[in-house]
Amino acid sequence: MRYWLLKSEPDVFSIDDLAAAPKQTTHWDGILNYQVRNTMRDDMKSGDQAFFYYSSCAEPGIAGIVTINSAAYPDSTQFDRKHDHYDAGSSRDNPRWLMFDVKYQRKLKRIITLEELRRHEKKELKEMLLLKRGNRLSITSVEPSEWRFIIGLE
DNA sequence: GCCAACGTTGGC
């Protein structure tokens, strides 16, 4: 079992939206980055756990915990001509982009802000990918020690 | 295969 961090803009999709969704489950679609796609394909497994992180908002930080609820499978939005994620270079025979299912687990008691995480970036969270310079990937892995430390902050 | 131009992300 591995740990991950999924970024989402809360104005677009929040942990509360996931909690209110049918079966508290949704498709995590629209990932158009090859490195992240390869991570999804090769490393993410059903049953893995992930932090739900808020980006591009007033208070960036970790808001909740979700479960990866499927293996990666073709992202249907890439075949829809009307969709923002339509990709003319992809085909059903050889899909370029993947998505997976995510299930709500719980909200954190409070948002663990980026600012708070940064207070530990010299020590406990020295290796955390989220905090590394220039990181823009929408999914990053979280080490078990980092996971435990952050849960401890809560 | 190089690299400049361009687009996107995301914190501030």
Next chain:
DNA sequence: GCCAACGTTGGC
């Protein structure tokens, strides 16, 4: 809205 950092594109 700005801008640093990075990924992608496309001409050569």
